[in-house]
Amino acid sequence: MSSTDPQELPSADELAAMSREDLVKLGAKLDGVEIIEYPDPFPVKGTRAEKRAERLVALWFLLAAVAGLAFAGVFLFWPSAYKAPGTSGYDLYSLYTPMLGVTLGLSVASVGVGTLLYTKKFIPHEIAVQQRHDGGSTEVDKATIIAHLADAGTRNGIARRSLIKRTAGIGAGAMGLGVGVFALGGLVRDPWAQTDSPNSLWHTGWQHKDGEKVFLRKDTGDPEEVVLVKPSDMDAGGMETVFPFRESERKDHEALSAALKRSDNPVMLIRLRPEDAAKVIKAQGQEDFNYGDYYAYTKICSHLGCPTSLYEQRTNRILCPCHQSQFNALEYAKPIFGPATRKLAQLPIAVDEETGYLYARSDFTEPVGPAFWERKS
Numbered sequence: 001m002s003s004t005d006p007q008e009l010p011s012a013d014e015l016a017a018m019s020r021e022d023l024v025k026l027g028a029k030l031d032g033v034e035i036i037e038y039p040d041p042f043p044v045k046g047t048r049a050e051k052r053a054e055r056l057v058a059l060w061f062l063l064a065a066v067a068g069l070a071f072a073g074v075f076l077f078w079p080s081a082y083k084a085p086g087t088s089g090y091d092l093y094s095l096y097t098p099m100l101g102v103t104l105g106l107s108v109a110s111v112g113v114g115t116l117l118y119t120k121k122f123i124p125h126e127i128a129v130q131q132r133h134d135g136g137s138t139e140v141d142k143a144t145i146i147a148h149l150a151d152a153g154t155r156n157g158i159a160r161r162s163l164i165k166r167t168a169g170i171g172a173g174a175m176g177l178g179v180g181v182f183a184l185g186g187l188v189r190d191p192w193a194q195t196d197s198p199n200s201l202w203h204t205g206w207q208h209k210d211g212e213k214v215f216l217r218k219d220t221g222d223p224e225e226v227v228l229v230k231p232s233d234m235d236a237g238g239m240e241t242v243f244p245f246r247e248s249e250r251k252d253h254e255a256l257s258a259a260l261k262r263s264d265n266p267v268m269l270i271r272l273r274p275e276d277a278a279k280v281i282k283a284q285g286q287e288d289f290n291y292g293d294y295y296a297y298t299k300i301c302s303h304l305g306c307p308t309s310l311y312e313q314r315t316n317r318i319l320c321p322c323h324q325s326q327f328n329a330l331e332y333a334k335p336i337f338g339p340a341t342r343k344l345a346q347l348p349i350a351v352d353e354e355t356g357y358l359y360a361r362s363d364f365t366e367p368v369g370p371a372f373w374e375r376k377s
């Protein structure tokens with residue numbers, strides 16, 4: 001436009017008197033655009049081909065709507081309470097997150113495909129050559145481009161394609177449900193419900209029930225073989241991975257197996273060397289969580305939940321292999337390197353005087369893994 005001689009521009013009166021088609025042509029000319037082809041996609045209205053194209057676009061928008069509603073249905077009604085692998089209901093529970101992803105993904109993709117098809121089928125496939133120019137747009141530019149857009153709208157017939165308009169509205173609306181769920185879902189489905197349920201995210205498998213002691217158990221590879229831990233079983237500087245065990249579940253194959261599989265159950269039991277034990281700094285309020293030189297920390301990394309499976313005896317560091325976070329076992333497992341910002345949760349332990357086995361005095365009292373509990377406050 002900046003290259004156009006102002007003498008060639010129409011006056012305000014001339015501009016107001018021009019038809020939309022004239023304005024389109026003028027706009028192209030003033031922009032140095034040579035329109036080579038500007039075909040109407042369906043010059044004869046109401047043909048079978050046009051109706052077919054319209055139905056195809058509408059079908060995708062309808063699919064978006066169905067998938068969006070399915071997403072809402074899955075979010076509201078699919079069983080989402082945690083089930084350990086191998087327990088009844090696990091198969092359905094394990095599909096919860098994938099189903100949310102599939103339905104929302106299908107809804108978004110369908111809106112995208114519908115929009116693409118609409119553009120391909122109904123927007124005139126203009127072929128034009130345009131010169132580049134610098135600077136902002138003039139009033140003439142603005143008037144002509146608006147006319148151009150309005151003309152394209154008329155030619156692609158969106159005003160009279162009510163099937164497409166309605167299905168696009170329904171599809172986009174249902175897809176928008178997915179976005180709404182993130183903001184409003186918590187009002188419909190309370191994530192803080194089931195606080196006392198064993199499946200609540202507030203508890204791990206170390207939760208105490210009916211006053212029964214929860215012992216520390218090794219995993220021998222056989223769920224039926226219960227091997228509990230006595231302090232004398234471990235050498236100084238040693239580490240053992242342990243899981244919860246209740247005497248009442250000794251004959252319950254499903255419970256025994258589930259305890260070994262539940263993701264927030266694994267605990268790293270560390271026996272510090274005597275010379276290191278003297279240097280320990282304890283977390284406030286957790287001064288009695290250890291039993292002598294024995295400290296029990298969750299194996300679930302506070303960064304993104306990987307297993308912190310390495311304990312380096314020489315440096316007393318607990319390492320997470322995922323993103324290299326390191327925690328100091330001598331200072332309440334606080335992070336000293338890497339992306340983790342919170343300490344590893346510590347399990348309070350003691351020795352059962354009757355049997356001599358180590359047991360957990362309670363469930364964890366702080367968040368295990370990524371900070372779910374902290375989000376409430």
Ligand code: FES
Pocket residue numbers: 301302303304305306320321322323324325338339340
């Ligand atoms: S999950 Fe452990 S460092 Fe990222």
